[in-house]
Amino acid sequence: MCRVIKFEPMKKRIAQLQEQLVRERLDGIIISGLNNIRYLCGYTGSNGMMVVTRRAAVFYTDFRYQEQIKTEVRGCDKKILERDLYSSFPVAELRRMLGGKRTPRLGVEEGNLSLARFRMLRRQLKGFRLIPVRDLVLELRRRKSRSELARMQRAQEITEQAFNRALRLVKPGITEQDLALEIEFYFRRFGEPAFPSIVASGENGAKPHARAGVRRLKKGDAITFDIGCRYQGYCADMTRTVFLGRPDPELRRVYEAVLQAQQEALGAMKAGVPFKSLD
Template sequence: MDNYKRIQKLIQEKELDAILISNGDNMRYISGFEGATGYVYISEKRHSVITDFRYTIQAEMEAEGYEIITIGNDGYSQSINDILATDGVKRLGFEAEDLLYADYSRLRDTLKLDELVPLGAEISNMRRIKTPKELEYIKEAEAIGDRVFSEILNYIKPGITELELAARIEYLLKLNGARALSFPAIVASGINSSMPHAVPTSKKLETSDFVTMDFGCVYEGYCSDMTRTIVIGKATEKQKNIYNLVLEAQQAALDFIKAGYQGKEIDKVARDIIYNAGYEGCFGHGLGHSVGLHIHENPRLSPSEEAIIEAGMTETVEPGIYIKGYGGVRIEDLVVVTASGCENFTHSDKSLIEL
């Protein structure tokens, strides 16, 4: 109920009568309800989960202490209106950054109140600093990834396709205890590895290929994320140089990161190493992002991130070099930031593996 009290405080600060939460991750964070459809409603008088018949029992099991309201044939608007009338709500806050325009328009046209008040990221920002229990779940999710990477090395060989390798990774994640995937596994080989978010294809792995594998899983609702790049066969000197440069950049950022820096300051440590080595323009994404109930959370480690990174925040550290027509390397670990540094949740080998 601590999170419920934080919403009550937000209601007072924004001079609202109630808040309607629509973001699924925020609904879970505040109430415990994990269903795919519904709203969480909180006012000074009541706190409710509004959903349909498919999720009623689930909501009763997960949203401890919450009133569970099952919508009727008239849909969500009528059920919400019934609550608004009972509570005498005139100003209702909503998550403007998450609600589809069509859904907003429907609520605007059907709800009986004076004003729908748009909120920014205030509720999502409550999730930035992780609790010890959240960190425990994230750490275990990452440990599953470590186990899978160790196992998948025995499967990789010339002739299998990127799609086959991705499917095997996803199978092993679930076999090792994952409830779901954080995102579809990325497997990119050869010139495809020059694309940071390449979609696995029917391309077969070949001797001399870089093979980049980026994957994560969900454990007790919380995500993990890791990337490793290996070489099929013997690495060339150019491959070794690129790989070791990315590793140097990552290690420098890991050594630098601690609470109190802006996200862009941490990003710059790794970026300067890569750019100064002549690869400016080959590292086009941010150094990292937070991970939690959602795979890409804020704050981020990027050239534009001015937010201060605080103790208890999770961050990926994932520099890369991507060369069109040649290939690329990315190495990614997941850490929790501390006052004096960070704790790395990823333990898979980072020396260049040649298979």
């Protein structure tokens, strides 16, 4: 099924971030996390940086992405830097964006900026106060719009479809790897895998993040699927356990205990309930 989901107005997201800068008493912020950059301007490449002040926003990348950003990046200015984004930081341009303000307070994403890059910035940004900040963009991302919820729902729909297709292939002799490949092939018809697909059978099911391997399924196996599709930047994450043939009685008791715990948690879930109480 082909579904058209409208893109978010990126200028609105950037404006919300600029309002946060005022509340946090910051004159600007350097956005380094690629997921945060994608959220703010739509960029999906592997090298980029955003500088947002209270009145302006600029996205920077290198020459490899000059064609890509023409169609992807929205809501802000976009510029190509000839050298490394951090070792040759556009200091003069930032000063102009800040109107020559003395000792500006500039936020940096402490969870997305390496120590080496932080030191590069500190050497170049003389007269600036670099303020480590956490979750400033994440606070915006926590509240989902209708179009974001639609993307998340579509990612889950694709994940469930892939799982149901894989179930038809579950039989003695097929490998975990074969099933994982079938799942990821289906994901790539509509999006991409959100993470490496886990198909773990038999003793491999005891490993929390097992790699799908060459083990062949056999009767009586418990098979755990931990899979998810990423659709237009939004991810699903689904875990299901199935049995090939009649399960061992002890495995069945464990399965039913986990199922009961899940159902009780779902029954207690409502707005305002702390996650730790559900756990």
